[in-house]
Amino acid sequence: MKTINRIAVGTALFLSASLFAAATAAAPSLTDVTVEVPRVVKPDTSQPGAPYAMILKGRVSYADLNLSKAADAATLEQRITDKARAICERIDRDYPDSTPNTAECAKHAADHAMLQARKAVAAAAKRGK
DSSP states (O other): OOHHHHHHHHHHHHHHHHHHHHHHOOOOOOEEEEEEEEEEEEOOSSSSSOOOOEEEEEEETHHHHHTTSHHHHHHHHHEEEEEEEEHHHHHHOTTHHHHHHHHHHHHHHHHHHHHHHHHHHHHHHTTOO
């Protein structure tokens, strides 16, 4: 049984990472950043079964920001951090045994979303807006 659970967790992590990588490789939209939060959820004792991967997404708009300004770029970074934490906290409330913990989850999700944000900031700097 333990081998089956390890295989299921490994498969779930692989699929989660694959989906996460594919989504973050896509070009960002013109006015928002996608924050994706992959977590491994362990069913509670009333729901037997192997752990499974869950991916929740949130969008952070920067339509109202001028990313060529450092203050607005910092505002976008804060919005991303806040959105990542909110999504991770929501998962933790619903699935307290999910991994990684809320702090690690939020950092990982925000770091990946910041890749999109940095591209948007660089593009804004090039065009002066």
